[in-house]
Amino acid sequence: MRAPDPKIPGLKTVLSLASPAGAGAKLCILIFHRVLPDADPLRLGDPDANTFRWQMRLLSRHFNVLPLHEAALRLRERCLPARAACVTFDDGYADNYTTALPILREFGISATFFISTAYLDGGRMFNDTLIEVVRGLPEGICNLSSIGLGAVDLVSIADRQALAGTLLGYFKYRPPEERIPAAERLAETFDIDLPTDLMMSSRQLKALHASGMEIGGHTHSHPILALQSPAEARAEICLGKEKLEALLGTAIRVFAYPNGRPVKDYGQEHVAMISECGFDVAVSTRPAVADRHCDIHQLPRFTPWDRTPARFALRLLRTLVQPRSAGG
Template identity: 50%
Template sequence: MPPRESGYVEMPGKPMPSWTLLPSRALLNLCSPGGSRGRLTILIYHRVLPQPDALFPGESHAENFDHQMGQLANCFKIIPLLDAVRGLRQGKLPPRAACITFDDGYADNAEIALPILQKHGIPATFFVSTGFLDGGRMWNDTVIELIRRAPGDALDLTQIGLGQLEIGMLPQRRRAINNVLDALKYLPLESRRLRVEEMCALIPVIPSRNLMMTSDQVRLLHNAGMEIGGHTVNHPILARMENNAAAYAEIANGKDILESIIHAPVRLFAYPNGKPGRDYMVDHAKMVREIGFDAAVSTAHGAARAGSDLYQLPRFTPWDRGAARFMLRMAQNMLKPIDTV
């Protein structure tokens, strides 16, 4: 799997042939007929690269993201997430309802994804962790860039408890990155930060400082009619924080900072990492409601329906490259039970 905090996308490589559109729509209509029987498919993305990444070939990039947006626009009714929340509440979803969301706040969301979304007339919601704006970098991207660009065929991290890593070939580098991410992911926030700093001291690489959005890019998305959502300040795993007060501050402060940037209410939230019962708990869903968000999304698979918890809406992205299997996976996802806390 690629090293995103959650989710994995292998995009279909070619647009869906026109002769498959009617059967695909018919299948999706059966699964999501609209109204009180409607199903809401919410797709989750992170980065959209300008070109394919040889180290992580499954990562989405401009060409295949463009293909998939065209396919989705042909087969689904893609609506803003706030409109979908109102539809769920009122039992008035359109048939084949879908929403597009992005997590974390990568600069390529504004530089590459936005023009493609505009080309297809697709609205989207961008969940932004404010602590990385204007030159910051997420811990996992630091790890990725350190190991991606580390010299030699082996990397000795035994002195910081991460072992000896083989990196001579691309599959070995990929495996090394995933192993380190897995080892650090659920550490307390401060412990994880210190471990990454130790890696920076050991590996002679200076990671990029332009991966994340600027405040101006957040405003650009907002002014283009896209929704901006909260995603905390520092992207902690809320369930691993030392106390509820610290978690509350992360959620509330992130909202306040975004509202000061766009001068508009921020009404949607995405739980960092997002797995119910593992990454966030009931208390965190209550906090999100108390702080004033209208709805929140997880990373549990499934499709929301009338009566779903608006503060634990599921999200999903299928991983099939073939267009037909992609649509079949989308339909199957609509029938899955939804995990919540």
């Protein structure tokens, strides 16, 4: 299916009024995780290549898209261009390289990729294990009493979507050393083969960086920092940075908090750690646009869920004009 051509008359003018240059500038920072070759009903939050292509076409036409580090420093110095935006990816999925990169290059967009280093070269995050478990479960009644869910009836794709949401919520706030083995045991219980190629290889990451893309830290194993001891949190932040710098031979200056919600997922003590570990810029998942009042070590970001150009553009505009909320 051919991607739509998102020509929206007057959009650039309206966006320029909502996001002017200079001292009054605002910065839209978009979050992606995966760009799928084809749509996946169990990953509704991730665009397929067709959707991502028109999203990047719209951004390239109507926004000035900058690398995150440059954009954040220009925001602080009050010299951002009008309609400034950044594109960011979390975690380090292989399709960031195989599917997203060619589209980014097609439109001349430089994006930022935040990598959790524990999953390079064949690793798998717990949420992906759970999604693949849900995909592979047999149709009908499944006994999930071992994790306290009892009997679950899987008839439709909606049943599987609901179960995936339940499992992700159940596992998310468990410590990494518990949730990954528990998810793996669940797969073993139902004899489900799990993929080993979901995350980037070191070779792919090097090629991504060599293509001009910005690489950032995302801890080593993606824990919820608020659930770690101070020593554990600092070690996770620094280890991820050190491994990326050793692999790429360059300084890593930008960071994304895992899960990323202020207070619930990270606190002010972690903001201080980020600065002390040598990061110039960090981003959260507080859904808003950044302006000159924001803390450069917890800039807000938001996810473009929309599946039509008009709705996508409207979300960007609404986020730009919404009143500034408290927080980073």
